[in-house]
Amino acid sequence: MWEVILKAFQSTPFAAVSALVAILALIISFRAYSFSKKSFKRTRTSTLYSDIEARYMDLLKLSINEPDFVDPALTNNYPKNFKDRKLLLAYEQYAFAAWNIVETIIDRREDGELQRTWDPVIKEENRLHRAWLNAKENQHKFKKEFWDFMLSNNKFFPCLSSEEGKEECSCKRCNDLRTFVKSKGETRIERRQSEQRQLDAPK
Numbered sequence: 001m002w003e004v005i006l007k008a009f010q011s012t013p014f015a016a017v018s019a020l021v022a023i024l025a026l027i028i029s030f031r032a033y034s035f036s037k038k039s040f041k042r043t044r045t046s047t048l049y050s051d052i053e054a055r056y057m058d059l060l061k062l063s064i065n066e067p068d069f070v071d072p073a074l075t076n077n078y079p080k081n082f083k084d085r086k087l088l089l090a091y092e093q094y095a096f097a098a099w100n101i102v103e104t105i106i107d108r109r110e111d112g113e114l115q116r117t118w119d120p121v122i123k124e125e126n127r128l129h130r131a132w133l134n135a136k137e138n139q140h141k142f143k144k145e146f147w148d149f150m151l152s153n154n155k156f157f158p159c160l161s162s163e164e165g166k167e168e169c170s171c172k173r174c175n176d177l178r179t180f181v182k183s184k185g186e187t188r189i190e191r192r193q194s195e196q197r198q199l200d201a202p203k
Contacts, residue, residue: 049114055101056121062094069094076131076160095132096141098125103146119156126150126157134159134173144184147177 063070069091074081078095082088102125105118132138139147154162154169161171168174 049117052101052105052108052114052118055104059094059097059101062097066090066094070128072128075128078131092132095129096138098129099133099142101125103142106146106149109149122157130158130160136173136176139177139180144181148181151178151181 068074068082068087075091075095078091079088082091102122105114105122109115109118126133133150150157151168151174154174155165155167158164158166159169159171159174161174162169
């Protein structure tokens with residue numbers, strides 16, 4: 001290769017120099033693009049993290065004034081334990097805010113760093129407010145992709161009726177939600193099974 005370049009320099013120096021400059025410019029441009037892409041990703045991750053963190057901190061501040069809202073002994077049967085109408089409405093708004101943040105985390109979860117940081121938060125909010133989430137009247141407040149994620153990750157974020165570590169919960173509410181998700185298209189679990197069948201299929 002170097003012999004070709006040297007011959008090119010000897011035969012047509014100006015053309016060879018121009019070609020070399022063009023190659024160097026291309027290499028520099030590629031490296032600059034790679035750096036810019038990595039820099040953009042880091043900035044985006046930082047922005048997403050800051051946005052979620054600010055919202056979650058606001059939620060935690062609310063719980064300081066209403067500690068009963070983060071007591072699973074109360075929230076797991078909230079209609080019975082929050083008998084005062086104003087208190088019940090306040091808890092329902094709090095739980096909705098908590099799950100709204102969780103939905104945002106799930107929407108942005110493709111970022112590995114965000115996943116490692118915020119999955120424990122999903123687990124904690126699920127522990128505290130899954131009863132509210134499972135209430136049928138709250139189904140319309142979240143999109144299909146959110147329900148699909150929660151159902152297909154029951155092992156990590158279990159339904160209150162589920163056995164610990166079980167892949168799927170077979171309670172009536174989860175079955176109804178599964179039917180709802182299926183009516184909107186293929187579920188995550190079905191996609192996983194389909195992808196696995198393709199991988200296992202003989203070549």
